[in-house]
Amino acid sequence: MLNLVLFGPPGAGKGTQSEKLIEKYQLVHISTGDLFRAHIKNQTPLGEQVSQLIAEGNLVPDSITIAMLEEEINKNPGAKGFIFDGFPRTVAQAEALDNFLATRGEQINTVLALDVSEEELTKRIAKRAEISGRADDAADKLKKRIEEYFSKTIHVLPYYEKSGKLHKVNGIGAIDTIFTELSSIVDGVVA
Numbered sequence: 001m002l003n004l005v006l007f008g009p010p011g012a013g014k015g016t017q018s019e020k021l022i023e024k025y026q027l028v029h030i031s032t033g034d035l036f037r038a039h040i041k042n043q044t045p046l047g048e049q050v051s052q053l054i055a056e057g058n059l060v061p062d063s064i065t066i067a068m069l070e071e072e073i074n075k076n077p078g079a080k081g082f083i084f085d086g087f088p089r090t091v092a093q094a095e096a097l098d099n100f101l102a103t104r105g106e107q108i109n110t111v112l113a114l115d116v117s118e119e120e121l122t123k124r125i126a127k128r129a130e131i132s133g134r135a136d137d138a139a140d141k142l143k144k145r146i147e148e149y150f151s152k153t154i155h156v157l158p159y160y161e162k163s164g165k166l167h168k169v170n171g172i173g174a175i176d177t178i179f180t181e182l183s184s185i186v187d188g189v190v191a
């Protein structure tokens with residue numbers, strides 16, 4: 001199995017690059033943000049539980065997020081591998097993912113971290129807000145999301161650095177150039 005984590009702050013291009021990686025490597029995409037938005041749209045009990053937190057740009061508690069993620073992995077028994085997009089966002093989530101994969105004899109093979117400056121992120125999401133219809137793309141909510149990233153999520157990087165799995169990639173530039181770089185890292189892992 002090939003299990004990748006695509007890591008980066010809001011607006012780093014995780015969604016765009018995920019789509020291309022999934023196609024090339026035939027992986028199952030698990031975006032916790034997309035899963036939460038589907039729950040909210042379908043007005044499930046989980047959706048109701050998390051909608052306010054997400055609308056405000058706060059992280060959803062680890063216990064809820066981890067349970068949802070494990071359920072999603074279990075739904076795909078025949079997968080060749082997974083790409084985790086927007087997960088893990090805390091060290092507790094990273095540990096939970098490692099433990100869960102280990103129970104299945106699997107592991108994270110590589111972590112691709114898209115590096116984009118805060119100034120560029122703000123610019124990109126202001127543009128996305130015009131078309132995404134996401135309440136949490138509004139300027140004040142985005143500020144909170146970027147704060148959550150730099151206070152909680154950034155600590156996931158040293159966690160993966162310690163295990164030698166972290167690859168930082170410049171997330172500013174042409175989509176295809178960034179994709180080529182990501183692919184060459186993945187190809188190095190697969191080879």
Ligand code: AMP
Nearest residue numbers: 032033054057058059060065086087089
């Ligand atoms: P995203 O689409 O990845 O930017 O996620 C949108 C929102 O969903 C985030 O701002 C959080 O409120 C919530 N969310 C998504 N993934 C996670 C996660 N791994 N841990 C906690 N909250 C999350």
